[in-house]
Amino acid sequence: MTLNASIRETLTGISTATLTTVLLKKGLRNVWLRGTKPLKPGQPRLVGHAFTLRFVPAREDLATPESWSSPTSTRAAIEAMPADCIAVVDAMGVTDAGIFGDILCARMKKRGVAALITDGVVRDVAGVLGTGLPVWCNGVAAPPSVAGLTFVSWQEPIACGGVAVFPDDVIVVDDDGAVLIPQALLADVVAIAAEQERLEGWIMREVEAGAVLPGLYPPNEENKARYEADKRR
Incomplete structure (x- = not known):
């Protein structure tokens, strides 16, 4: 294969x-x-x-x-x-x-x-x-x-x-x-993991900029919206 x-x-x-x-x-x-x-x-x-x-x-x-x-x-x-x-x-x-x-x-x-x-x-x-x-x-x-x-x-x-x-x-x-x-799970795992890796990269950049962890990791609704906005740029 x-x-x-x-x-x-x-x-x-x-x-x-x-x-x-x-x-x-x-x-x-x-x-x-x-x-x-x-x-x-x-x-x-x-x-x-x-x-x-x-x-x-x-x-x-x-x-x-x-x-x-x-x-x-x-x-x-x-x-x-x-x-x-x-x-x-x-x-x-x-x-x-x-x-x-x-x-x-x-x-x-x-x-x-x-x-x-x-x-x-x-x-x-x-x-x-x-x-x-x-x-x-x-x-x-x-x-x-x-x-x-x-x-x-x-x-x-x-x-x-x-x-x-x-x-x-x-x-x-x-x-x-x-x-x-x-x-059997390969395609699904790849799609989810690729998005998770992108999200964690964004979170790391936020941490390096001085952001606090509560509400960021994992992201609350406000930070999810900020992440999605950054993705669209």
């Missing part, structure tokens, strides 16, 4: 903080993927469809170095990733086994994957940073994935950071972490 260029451009200008507020108003509270922290400060805000991958706890007969050559492997999953997707990996919050290292991240970058997001950790951190692939994760660890995890599947529903993620849900990620927008 390809994300509409106009929607992508709009979402690139909307913070994840704004999106969580909009989704909260629509009744969705559990959309922020816990443990998804930028591996490198200053990574750009990115938008893309989720390409999901899932690990389960390690089992000694399955979680072996030989499993890396299996048809059901992270290597095979990477070759199925379309350009511009965001890889979202359910690592169950395990922080002592790195799910991906520099070689796998380099291949993802070569395939045009937009970013890697996981509630787990990565390894070979210097090499991963060197690939230029934007990564959001819960830290770094030297041991390989099979030290604590078994890879089982891709492109099926997962739980990442305590959030249910389905293939092709839309992910927006920035310095505050990753937020999920259900595909």
Whole structure:
């Protein structure tokens, strides 16, 4: 599935903080993927469809170095990733086994994957940073994935950071972490969030000019009218 260029451009200008507020108003509270922290400060805000991958706890007969050559492997999953997707990996919050290292991240970058997001950790951190692939994760660890995890599947529903993620849900990620927008709500959320971002920009300018917060944030009827008048100018 390809994300509409106009929607992508709009979402690139909307913070994840704004999106969580909009989704909260629509009744969705559990959309922020816990443990998804930028591996490198200053990574750009990115938008893309989720390409999901899932690990389960390690089992000694399955979680072996030989499993890396299996048809059901992270290597095979990477070759199925379309350009511009965001890889979202359910690592169950395990922080002592790195799910991906520099070689796998380099291949993802070569395939045009937009970013890697996981509630787990990565390894070979210097090499991963060197690939230029934007990564959001819960830290770094030297041991390989099979030290604590078994890879089982891709492109099926997962739980990442305590959030249910389905293939092709839309992910927006920035310095505050990753937020999920259900595909069915995308158009509505984009329209509301774009207006919310404009309103908050106006409120910030008012604050910088010395305005007090009561009646401004959130705006009362008088300030709503002032905002609408400013929009028409």
